[in-house]
Amino acid sequence: MAKYKTHLLVCGGTGCKASASDVIKDKLTRELDEKGLADECQVVMTGCFGFCEKGPIVKVLPDNTFYTQVTPDDAKEIIEEHIIKGRKVDRLLYKDPTSKEEISDSKHMGFYKKQMRIALRNCGFIDPENIEEAIARDAYAALGKVLGEMTPVEATQIVLDSGLRGRGGGGFPTGLKWKLTAQEKADQKYVVCNADEGDPGAFMDRSILEGDPHTVIEAMAINGYCTGATKGLVYIRAEYPLAITRLKIALEQAREYGLLGKDILGKGFDFEIEIRYGAGAFVCGEETALIHSMEGERGEPTFKPPFPSVEGYRKKPTNVNNVETYANIPVIFLKGAEWFSAIGTEKSKGTKVFALAGKINNVGLIEVPMGTTLREVIYEIGGGIKDSKKFKAVQTGGPSGGCLTEKHLDTPIDYDSLIACGSMMGSGGMIVMDEDDCMVSMAKFYLEFTVEESCGKCAPCRIGNKRLHEQLELITQGKGSKENLEKIRDLCGVIKDTSLCGLGQTSPNPVLSTMDNFWDEYIAHVEEHKCASGACKDLMKYIIDAEPCVGCTACARVCPVGAIAGERKGPHTIDQSICIKCGACVDKCKFNAISIK
Amino acid sequence: MSSVKIKLNQKEVDKLREVCASFNNEPDELINVLHKAQEIFGYLPAEVQEVIAEELNVAVAKVYGVVTFYSFFTMIPKGKHPISVCTGTACYVRGAEKVLDEFKRRLNVEVGETTPDGKHSLSCLRCVGACGLAPVVLVGEKVYGRVSPDGVAEILAEYEV
Ligand SMILES: Cc1cc2nc3c(=O)[nH]c(=O)nc-3n(C[C@H](O)[C@H](O)[C@H](O)COP(=O)(O)O)c2cc1C
Ligand code: SF4
Ligand code: SF4
Numbered sequence: 001m002a003k004y005k006t007h008l009l010v011c012g013g014t015g016c017k018a019s020a021s022d023v024i025k026d027k028l029t030r031e032l033d034e035k036g037l038a039d040e041c042q043v044v045m046t047g048c049f050g051f052c053e054k055g056p057i058v059k060v061l062p063d064n065t066f067y068t069q070v071t072p073d074d075a076k077e078i079i080e081e082h083i084i085k086g087r088k089v090d091r092l093l094y095k096d097p098t099s100k101e102e103i104s105d106s107k108h109m110g111f112y113k114k115q116m117r118i119a120l121r122n123c124g125f126i127d128p129e130n131i132e133e134a135i136a137r138d139a140y141a142a143l144g145k146v147l148g149e150m151t152p153v154e155a156t157q158i159v160l161d162s163g164l165r166g167r168g169g170g171g172f173p174t175g176l177k178w179k180l181t182a183q184e185k186a187d188q189k190y191v192v193c194n195a196d197e198g199d200p201g202a203f204m205d206r207s208i209l210e211g212d213p214h215t216v217i218e219a220m221a222i223n224g225y226c227t228g229a230t231k232g233l234v235y236i237r238a239e240y241p242l243a244i245t246r247l248k249i250a251l252e253q254a255r256e257y258g259l260l261g262k263d264i265l266g267k268g269f270d271f272e273i274e275i276r277y278g279a280g281a282f283v284c285g286e287e288t289a290l291i292h293s294m295e296g297e298r299g300e301p302t303f304k305p306p307f308p309s310v311e312g313y314r315k316k317p318t319n320v321n322n323v324e325t326y327a328n329i330p331v332i333f334l335k336g337a338e339w340f341s342a343i344g345t346e347k348s349k350g351t352k353v354f355a356l357a358g359k360i361n362n363v364g365l366i367e368v369p370m371g372t373t374l375r376e377v378i379y380e381i382g383g384g385i386k387d388s389k390k391f392k393a394v395q396t397g398g399p400s401g402g403c404l405t406e407k408h409l410d411t412p413i414d415y416d417s418l419i420a421c422g423s424m425m426g427s428g429g430m431i432v433m434d435e436d437d438c439m440v441s442m443a444k445f446y447l448e449f450t451v452e453e454s455c456g457k458c459a460p461c462r463i464g465n466k467r468l469h470e471q472l473e474l475i476t477q478g479k480g481s482k483e484n485l486e487k488i489r490d491l492c493g494v495i496k497d498t499s500l501c502g503l504g505q506t507s508p509n510p511v512l513s514t515m516d517n518f519w520d521e522y523i524a525h526v527e528e529h530k531c532a533s534g535a536c537k538d539l540m541k542y543i544i545d546a547e548p549c550v551g552c553t554a555c556a557r558v559c560p561v562g563a564i565a566g567e568r569k570g571p572h573t574i575d576q577s578i579c580i581k582c583g584a585c586v587d588k589c590k591f592n593a594i595s596i597k
Numbered sequence: 598m599s600s601v602k603i604k605l606n607q608k609e610v611d612k613l614r615e616v617c618a619s620f621n622n623e624p625d626e627l628i629n630v631l632h633k634a635q636e637i638f639g640y641l642p643a644e645v646q647e648v649i650a651e652e653l654n655v656a657v658a659k660v661y662g663v664v665t666f667y668s669f670f671t672m673i674p675k676g677k678h679p680i681s682v683c684t685g686t687a688c689y690v691r692g693a694e695k696v697l698d699e700f701k702r703r704l705n706v707e708v709g710e711t712t713p714d715g716k717h718s719l720s721c722l723r724c725v726g727a728c729g730l731a732p733v734v735l736v737g738e739k740v741y742g743r744v745s746p747d748g749v750a751e752i753l754a755e756y757e758v
Contacts, residue, residue, distance in 0.1 A: 015727040018740035052729025200685030203726030238632065238669050239725060277632055279667035282723070296627035298666040357687035357728040364729060395686070431686045445689055449723075455666075560702070582695075582746075 013048030016056040027075035047211015049124040050365035066106035067092040119327035123211030131253040134214040142333035147267040161337035163349035168322030171415040184317035189229035195236040198282035199398030202429035204353040205323035209243035213250035219329035232273040282453035301501035344370030348414035358432040375409040389434040397426030400506030402513025438535035439518040446510035461504030464495040478529040546571035549593040555585035617652035676718035685724030693732040699746040
């Protein structure tokens with residue numbers, strides 16, 4: 001990247017691309033050409049910067065200027081003002097929500113201040129479709145070091161010493177997994193990268209593959225060397241077309257550069273990587289199901305043991321790791337196990353990437369040292385709750401996790417503390433909820449997901465979750481009683497204890513944790529048939545108060561189903577049997593005559 | 598599962614055989630073959646599955662078992678402009694359900710159905726990973742972000758020609 005004085009980095013992640021960031025890139029390039037600046041200034045399309053809330057993002061290097069919500073029409077001004085005249089375009093700078101001041105250097109933004117980027121180190125800095133840029137930022141240096149200076153046993157020891165634990169959800173020590181696979185004797189072994197990322201609301205693996213695919217390729221090769229595998233497979237969701245394209249390009253380039261294939265870097269080590277596609281089944285993220293899916297079967301889990309490290313893909317020893325786990329590997333070799341293990345808490349080392357989403361000001365992808373508190377993540381990095389509403393809960397661990405509340409905000413985040421609070425790390429989805437969200441509905445939402453995604457192989461999960469969902473359905477319809485709550489608790493216990501795989505074993509977690517933390521809300525639903533947040537439609541009614549109603553007919557005209565009757569200048573009424581509870585009438589009434597009961 | 602009865606012509610059968618051959622007729626590659634076949638035909642009717650089973654030398658029941666297991670595969674033709682509403686958690690929390698309801702109402706179809714004129718099919722999908730834009734709607738490959746129920750009419754209008 002050296003020959004250019006200035007770089008304009010345009011985010012090319014899925015989110016920003018959906019907002020026309022490639023048009024922005026083209027326009028910037030054209031402006032530079034027209035002004036004869038193409039030799040001094042380069043436009044690069046990078047992976048995700050993480051600050052998706054304010055996308056599309058354009059960042060100018062070397063001065064770190066961070067332009068937010070850029071449109072194609074802004075391209076001209078950025079070039080003419082910033083690049084030519086050296087004056088920043090103030091209106092596009094990020095404004096601090098509290099001080100209202102414009103912040104030009106991204107290092108000073110609340111969103112980035114507390115972050116520490118290891119797995120995401122290259123995302124947003126390089127053109128992921130250009131291996132040279134990755135190499136300029138040390139890609140494949142760790143592979144060179146491992147192949148040149150270490151035996152497989154020595155290299156595995158470094159991963160063990162680093163304390164790295166799997167980022168796919170389970171938190172199993174990565175070095176130990178490698179060692180177990182290495183110990184097996186077989187004519188062929190495999191390493192597999194799990195890029196199925198099924199947790200809805202999590203998008204870190206996608207961003208890593210879109211922003212820095214070479215780090216995953218490099219780590220898989222190191223993994224192959226350490227375990228004695230010469231073949232790697234990436235299992236990736238078909239819903240991620242951009243990540244697939246960039247990974248394919250990266251694989252091609254790595255082969256061209258002799259970093260994949262036969263006799264890598266002249267060290268006598270052979271390694272190849274193939275891609276396998278998922279087809280929309282959450283359970284295929286579970287490693288045994290994933291392996292069956294790669295074999296062209298239905299993605300149904302099987303009992304462990306045997307673990308994949310003993311008997312995996314095509315019945316051969318197979319090491320399965322998550323994308324983010326892999327993204328940490330090269331850095332550990334370059335900076336040392338000691339450096340890595342100094343970050344984080346006693347039992348959870350390094351950093352974790354979280355996808356912040358929901359009712360939060362700064363939706364995006366963040367990476368923080370283990371041990372950071374939820375409060376720091378939500379308020380300092382996330383910028384607090386949207387529309388100044390009140391924080392209610394944060395859900396971690398997706399469909400297997402739980403809801404944490406106000407009282408957990410100062411808990412340091414790591415694998416063990418989250419479990420102690422009744423949730424789990426999971427893959428790193430973090431969904432923030434505010435006062436308008438109903439916790440019973442949330443639990444039902446996750447259950448709906450589980451019911452849909454259960455593979456159906458074992459009865460507790462297939463039938464139990466369906467029954468559990470029915471119970472919750474009754475409650476949100478105002479037909480539940482305390483007896484239903486008891487049934488729910490019982491069922492949760494049975495499903496947890498007797499399901500075959502992790503999906504069923506954890507599926508009651510969202511229900512149990514909301515019951516533990518929001519018991520009053522469940523009680524209000526079953527005893528008073530009330531939903532305080534107004535989310536359960538069946539428990540509410542729209543009513544027109546005759547007193548303030550002047551008969552302007554505004555509500556009747558907007559009602560999509562014609563549920564409102566009344567004479568002009570006379571009081572109006574709503575026919576409850578027709579009303580679909582869309583709320584359109586409330587917004588239209590200027591006299592505050594319509595209320596929710 | 599309901600499916601559509603069609604008759605494949607020789608050209609289409611040959612095309613399918615080519616696809617299978619490009620994966621060396623390996624039973625392992627069934628899912629990859631199905632992805633390709635769906636790309637070509639838009640869906641996977643029984644007749645297509647039969648040809649694939651024969652070529653890869655596996656039972657038709659197995660192919661059917663795989664097709665019905667994965668939500669990405671469909672045995673019903675999709676609309677010309679298929680609409681998918683993301684109902685992942687982030688979109689759900691930001692009001693995806695109301696958006697979905699509005700699509701159902703305006704198109705007068707349920708999730709998994711196609712409008713009688715074959716223009717739009719409606720489906721849900723779990724997270725495209727653009728949670729910053731929640732709620733997200735996809736029409737074909739085009740991504741619409743921050744969709745409100747009021748915005749639904751506008752999106753549909755784009756496809757009124
Ligand atoms: C229902 C279920 C879904 C899972 N989904 C994923 C997933 O999407 N991505 C992932 O990396 N791991 C997922 N896992 C965990 C994997 O089984 C496995 O533990 C992980 O890929 C191992 O890699 P790691 O040690 O690097 O975390 C899932 C587990 C279960 C039980
Ligand atoms: S627990 Fe659920 S997903 Fe897992 S094997 Fe049993 S039915 Fe399938
Ligand atoms: S809530 Fe909607 S359906 Fe019900 S009366 Fe008001 S406008 Fe009509």
